[in-house]
Amino acid sequence: MFNEINTPIRTIMTPGPVEAHPNVLRVMSTPILGQFDPAFLAIMDEVKEMIKIPFGTKNEQAFAIDGTSRSGLEAALIGLIEPGDKVLIPAYGRFAYLLGEICERAKAQVTYLEKAWDSVFEQDAIIAEIKRVNPKIVALVHGETANGQMQPLEKIGKFCQANDVFFVVDTVATYGGAPVKVDEWGIDIAIAGTQKCVSVPSGLSLITYNERVEKVLTARYQKELGLSKDFRNERHISSNYLDLSQLQRYWNKERINHHTESTSMIYALHEGLRMMIQEGIENGYERHSQNDRAIQAGIEAMGLFIFGDRTTKMPTVTPILIPEGVDGDAVRNTLLHDFGVEIASSFGPLQGKVWRIGNMGFSSRKENVLHVLAAFEAALLFHGAAIHRGEAVLAALNEYNK
């Protein structure tokens, strides 16, 4: 027979999912409301407004999609792409290729601008490639969790806006942990998730887009056959579930019956965003930065090396080179099974080469940082790594007391 779940407690210092805020966990126990109950619609309306704050936007459209982060990426891209459209994807890490995968499946003509994963692009290099390729859409990742790099965006966005190119940005790994300025940077669609710096379990994607995008969606809107047999549109979006033109009409006044909103996850999102706003978005960035500095100080005090360009490092991920002769997975297993601490491996060319310590949302706390450094040092020593003993935690503590 099946018993009730009985889970171990973990210190989750991966680049997502991270520990949910206790208030978020609590609010999910609230009895549910019907999807069109006025009391629920009021909660949805507040969520829309709160989503905008960490996006740095005054866009009319901002809402949640009932799927994990990549459902929002797909909704954004297929909302804009029609077969044959040109998309430029500057790639400096794994998730650029997820954007590419989605675009290729939408029958876009995709051009990749590629580089090694250890740093970001000069913005001018991307702008030069936009001029050469002349795409309808530029899609890129703000913060690449695979390698911990964060791409500056403001010049690219301004160029796109001036040249009628759509600028789609994946902010899943930065939203709430590092500044994202959708309006100031000229981003047309930005996408985030709940399972990282929002401190909400995975399961929703957050999206905002401006009037340029709304115009495209309006031109492509097709009413669902079950609601009207007459409102057909040849340019309709390829998916029904991820059709932004319908989702928008579900989250706004029209309230079309598109799907049954994920009530408890919306409660969770409401509380997660509220906690972020209550802390102060800027204070949240400072907390992430401070914990990031402490992690880096601790790692370097052990004599380990941090991967990639430090001037463009994300505050929310620290990739650490696995020393020669150390079994990276064995260290992670000791951390998980003996200390209850989870850190991550990586993908593609970095698989087996770096560990990644995440620093996101509710997991980004001083005691977590200190605990992880102490556990990491012990696990490394246990597996025979030649590191400096007794330095890491002290270095972090000193960083906090500067």
Next chain:
Amino acid sequence: MFNEINTPIRTIMTPGPVEAHPNVLRVMSTPILGQFDPAFLAIMDEVKEMIKIPFGTKNEQAFAIDGTSRSGLEAALIGLIEPGDKVLIPAYGRFAYLLGEICERAKAQVTYLEKAWDSVFEQDAIIAEIKRVNPKIVALVHGETANGQMQPLEKIGKFCQANDVFFVVDTVATYGGAPVKVDEWGIDIAIAGTQKCVSVPSGLSLITYNERVEKVLTARYQKELGLSKDFRNERHISSNYLDLSQLQRYWNKERINHHTESTSMIYALHEGLRMMIQEGIENGYERHSQNDRAIQAGIEAMGLFIFGDRTTKMPTVTPILIPEGVDGDAVRNTLLHDFGVEIASSFGPLQGKVWRIGNMGFSSRKENVLHVLAAFEAALLFHGAAIHRGEAVLAALNEYNK
């Protein structure tokens, strides 16, 4: 500023979402685990096995998709459909047209077999149409919540299996509330949701499929570009997010990193299914039937009429004709705002013509039925309906004491 949510308590007697089981609400407060934490993978494995039980299947493949019910419908259909494929959709209610919408967007050639919404098809009529159209896929809805009708399936399924036609069935509104027998009835893919008879909040879709479908998915599998640049497939599925060939490899041994599983919703699903299994699936059907009989007895005792063919009525929905001269929405508003009771209106040709009382999952309880009937009688009288007074609740109580 934004305050914490403060929701009213509702008696939810709609055809979904319904009241979540209290144990389900509670388990969602469990701290989360990482998506590849062995402790979480063990929970996923149990969920796979439990999903199969109300589906009545020994299929190897059964898992959850991180989206509401219609995400599963879309995943099922786009997993099978390639452009130009013929799909036959017998339509006796609204949700058949949702299947059609999804198939049309997938560029299938769709034939509808249509009828009035007051009854289901003779199975032989559908079989005759399959012979005429010769489709690759027959897709239909087991229980149509819009009109409360439930289509017998076993002859259709057997014919499809014998003739190499794929049989895709939407069991969203019946799974757990009425018998669903995937293996016995010859269903190739069945799809359900969480927000109805599973007593879990909306946000996950449940799916099972057999080896015939697995073969198609294997032939269409394409590895994600972010994980491998070499594994391309011209026949790949149109969506990345709803790609069953990838999802299957996330839920099985391969454990590809497709998305970040919705931890808390999986906890909820585990508990919801566990409660169903603990009650006994057959006992659950009997509970739904008994409460359905009580609702019908109460409604008829008031002198109201139940819409549609009673011999094929779903036990989980009762559509009630709105009497001449009564404002259906006004009655529903009184129920919601004065009694905290939610019942539903309907769609399409039935909009404004019927109310629908749902009877699903944890909402399907004797005290809910009695409370709703009492409230409904009072609300009808308050709005001037000419009904028999003081009969409804007694008729239901007598039904329970037969």
